[in-house]
Amino acid sequence: MPIEFDAKMLDTAVNATLRAIEDGKNQVFEIAESARKEEQAMREDALGIQRQVAETIREVERLERAYTLARHKLVEVSRDFDRHSESEIKQAYDDAHKVQTQVLVTREREQQLRARRDDLDRRLRNLEQTIARAEALITQLGVAFSYLSGDLSQIGNVLKNVEQRRFLGIRVIQAQEEERKRVAREIHDGPAQTMANVVLRAEICEKMLDRDVEKVRSELRELKDSVRASLSEVRQIIFDLRPMALDDLGLAPTLRRYMADFQDKYKIATELKVFGREKRFNNSLEVAVFRSIQEALNNIWKHAKASTATVRLELTEKQVNVHIEDNGIGFDVSEATSGPEGGHFGLLGIKERIQLLEGRLEIKSNRGKGTKVILSLPITDE
Numbered sequence: 001m002p003i004e005f006d007a008k009m010l011d012t013a014v015n016a017t018l019r020a021i022e023d024g025k026n027q028v029f030e031i032a033e034s035a036r037k038e039e040q041a042m043r044e045d046a047l048g049i050q051r052q053v054a055e056t057i058r059e060v061e062r063l064e065r066a067y068t069l070a071r072h073k074l075v076e077v078s079r080d081f082d083r084h085s086e087s088e089i090k091q092a093y094d095d096a097h098k099v100q101t102q103v104l105v106t107r108e109r110e111q112q113l114r115a116r117r118d119d120l121d122r123r124l125r126n127l128e129q130t131i132a133r134a135e136a137l138i139t140q141l142g143v144a145f146s147y148l149s150g151d152l153s154q155i156g157n158v159l160k161n162v163e164q165r166r167f168l169g170i171r172v173i174q175a176q177e178e179e180r181k182r183v184a185r186e187i188h189d190g191p192a193q194t195m196a197n198v199v200l201r202a203e204i205c206e207k208m209l210d211r212d213v214e215k216v217r218s219e220l221r222e223l224k225d226s227v228r229a230s231l232s233e234v235r236q237i238i239f240d241l242r243p244m245a246l247d248d249l250g251l252a253p254t255l256r257r258y259m260a261d262f263q264d265k266y267k268i269a270t271e272l273k274v275f276g277r278e279k280r281f282n283n284s285l286e287v288a289v290f291r292s293i294q295e296a297l298n299n300i301w302k303h304a305k306a307s308t309a310t311v312r313l314e315l316t317e318k319q320v321n322v323h324i325e326d327n328g329i330g331f332d333v334s335e336a337t338s339g340p341e342g343g344h345f346g347l348l349g350i351k352e353r354i355q356l357l358e359g360r361l362e363i364k365s366n367r368g369k370g371t372k373v374i375l376s377l378p379i380t381d382e
């Protein structure tokens with residue numbers, strides 16, 4: 001079993017991945033954004049605390065100086081007991097004690113503030129790392145995103161082409177097989193049978209030669225007629241297989257001849273209109289145009305119940321446009337071209353030929369309103 005490329009599924013997968021990356025990117029973006037905001041707030045906090053730390057340090061220094069003074073004062077009053085009243089001494093003692101307590105409290109506060117500042121610094125550094133990582137991630141996701149959406153989203157198309165070409169390859173082989181089957185059947189039913197008949201009749205002639213010359217003469221005449229008919233059948237088969245006139249004369253003259261034959265044979269009034277300068281095109285284009293018209297005309301004969309068939313051939317510098325129209329019963333195009341079921345290869349075959357040459361095919365038909373087959377093929381140099 002060959003691996004099936006499901007281009008649509010691949011596209012879906014790539015698109016889902018792209019969406020996930022985009023979502024992820026947005027989320028990381030939000031994380032980075034709120035981290036940045038938090039960082040901002042934290043920096044402001046840190047500044048405030050730093051200010052407080054500085055103030056507290058100054059306060060501690062001031063208090064320490066005050067404490068030194070208070071202590072000196074206390075030493076002084078306690079040294080000179082006589083000159084200072086008891087209440088003065090007590091006051092000095094209380095003052096010193098109060099300042100000492102203030103120093104302790106303020107130092108404690110300084111410690112706490114420093115600790116908070118250190119903690120904030122640590123958290124700030126963490127936050128900075130988070131932001132840096134988020135930004136790197138956003139860049140990486142951006143790269144992944146553009147890689148996927150730029151290069152890989154094309155892969156669906158590439159694979160679709162591969163798949164289409166593979167499908168087309170198989171269909172071309174199928175169509176070739178069909179064609180061979182048709183030719184085999186035509187030779188079997190036509191010339192092969194006539195030849196067998198000719199051999200039989202020749203044997204009869206041989207046996208009757210001495211007895212009834214007149215009978216032999218008429219038998220030989222019939223033999224000649226059936227060989228002649230067979231010859232024209234063989235010519236027809238050869239023409240259908242490969243219109244050699246196409247190689248010798250080119251598109252328009254071959255078509256003219258073919259359509260005159262068609263009109264004689266099927267009693268459908270045909271008309272060929274050629275616009276533009278008649279010239280030779282590359283072989284595959286000539287064959288494709290001829291085969292397409294041949295199939296369209298065959299369909300008109302087989303299905304359309306039409307009385308007229310018109311072919312318009314437009315030859316421009318860049319492309320060949322073909323327009324085949326009948327006044328027949330029409331049909332439901334989407335139904336008839338939905339798939340190769342039921343062995344209807346004709347229109348599909350045209351489509352494949354046209355697609356292989358990168359041309360366009362359009363079939364317009366409505367029941368009761370006739371059919372138009374419109375195709376155009378780009379002219380290439382090869």
Ligand SMILES: Nc1ncnc2c1ncn2[C@@H]1O[C@H](COP(=O)(O)OP(=O)(O)O)[C@@H](O)[C@H]1O
Binds near residue numbers: 302303305329
């Ligand atoms: N010019 C036409 N007028 C009416 N019906 C048509 C015409 N061309 C095609 N169809 C319809 O489309 C079907 C598919 O055509 P085609 O692919 O050539 O297969 P096939 O000729 O072997 O049936 C035909 O069976 C017929 O029903």
Ligand SMILES: [Mg+2]
Binds near residue numbers: 298299345346347
């Ligand atoms: Mg057909």
